[in-house]
Amino acid sequence: MRLEGKIAVITGGGSGMGKAMAQIFSAEGAKLVLADISGKQDEVAAAINEAASASGANEVRAVAVHANVSDEADVQAMIKAAEDNFGRLDILCNNAGFGGPMAALADQSLEDWNRVHDTNIKGAFLGMKYGIQSMLKTGGGAIVNTTSASGVVGWKHHSIYGAAKAGVNQLTKTGALDYSDQNIRINAIAPGTMWTGLVEASQTHAEPPDDFPMLAGIPLGRWGLAKDIAYAALYLASDEAAYVTGVILPVDGGYSIGFSGMGAERPGIVSVNEGET
Amino acid sequence: MAARLEGKHAVITGAGSGMGRAMAELFAAEGARVLCADISGQQDDVARSLGNGGVPFQVDVSVSADVQRMIAAAEEAFGRIDILVNNAGIAQMPVPMHEHPEELFDQIIAVNLKSVFLGMKYGIASMLKTGGGAVVNTASAAGLTAWKGTTSYSAAKAGVIQLSKVAAVDYAEHNIRVNAICPGYVWTSILPGMGDTRVPPEGTPNPPGAPMERWALAEEIAAAALFLASDEASFVTGTAFPVDGGYVAV
Secondary structure: OOOOOOEEEEEOOOOHHHHHHHHHHHHOOOEEEEEEOOOOHHHHHHHHHHHHHHOOOOOOOEEEEEOOOOOHHHHHHHHHHHHHHHOOOOEEEEOOOEOOOOOOHHHOOHHHHHHHHHHHHHHHHHHHHHHHHHHHHHOOEEEEEEOOHHHOOOOOOOHHHHHHHHHHHHHHHHHHHHHHHHOEEEEEEEEOOEOOOOOHHHHOOOOOOOOOOOOOOOOOOOOEOHHHHHHHHHHHHOHHHOOOOOOEEEEOOOHHHOOOOOOOOOOOOOOOOOOEO | OOOOOOOOEEEEEOOOOHHHHHHHHHHHHOOOEEEEEEOOOOHHHHHHHOOOOOEEEEOOOOOHHHHHHHHHHHHHHHOOOOEEEEOOOOOOOOOOHHHOOHHHHHHHHHHHHHHHHHHHHHHHHHHHHHOOEEEEEEOOHHHOOOOOOOHHHHHHHHHHHHHHHHHHHHHHHHOEEEEEEEEOOEOOOOOOOOOOOOOOOOOOOOOOOOOOOOOEOHHHHHHHHHHHHOHHHOOOOOOEEEEOOOHHHO
């Protein structure tokens, strides 16, 4: 198995991409601390432990913790949960995030700036700060941050969110350089248009219904699914990616390649309201 | 766990040594059948060693007729091509641009860039007949940042990245994904004096400027190619993916 014996913390582990990471990491042998603010991390962890127990495992494979990733004490407790329950931290996925309202820049509020930046960038900073401190005690590890294509290219009406995610990209690169000689790799995944909480219909449909309108400008012509991101996270978190650090990997169906030329539709973003990404 | 390339059929150029050989070995271990293409003759031993029906093929990737025969040979052997890795390439010793020989420029562009065009032109034509596939091109960190003295090599590799992106948007609707890997310093025999040992011999100086302060092993590039070629990366296309120990993050 690709993560045999590894200990991972996943934020936003209660739903969407974080839940998919939890399921795939667990199937590949990792033990998990699932952190979320929603409460849904409890059932994800319970399902993993039930499945493990049904297949004869006599140990806890997943621990759920309540965490607001912008709260320093919560983040410290989340990292400590990995050390207390499993003895160490090998993998940290700073995945929790949300989009905030879509609006032109001058119509955005300072309140939303603070909320979006607290979760998306301060959360990633705190996770890395305390996750790295833990990894340094045991000889290294791998961090995977969930950023966004909107932090790489411009997305109309996503000024606050895009700025936060661009910041996460730079935290990723700088962190990678700071710890490249201490066996800690830091990378980010940049999802594009995801079929997760951001799109309301995804709450009731695991995959997009056939008649659901497709977004313009996605070369691969479909929504991103949580498992698409989770498999990229698996690769980056595993020892297979031992020479990969400081990378922002787009998993976006080709979105961030750019405008696809004459006759192609310009990328556009479906009008949605706030939700998790 | 199921093998990650079970039932897939792959063509890998430059498979006689270095990164291409590591890819051939890893892909075969993950269940793929591999046509091992190279100009060197070393592809014969590699194909024989795979133990999974590896097929050797001698090719000059800069010659259109050779590339067409290579694709036809894969179709003949496997019935279809699911994965194409345009990996063959050559390096140049650093030299200032005004002293860069024109013949060297033409040669590097032919082997490192035109080859990728030819591989995709005929490989994609084949994939279109069978419903799609995945292309992985070996570019370089030198295609993303400037490496001193590498006029033709860097220009060719930057071209490979842009070919990959254009092909990605051209064929996304036909279920063909195209990505490029951008290795940093990899321990292969691409330059004289590096030898063909799998790991750098004791005492080998570390490469300059790589934050991880070590050489990559060919296997580490192969692992990235495996991810991009597999269905796990089914939503990944048009990326230029650095596997460089942090080199381009600086």
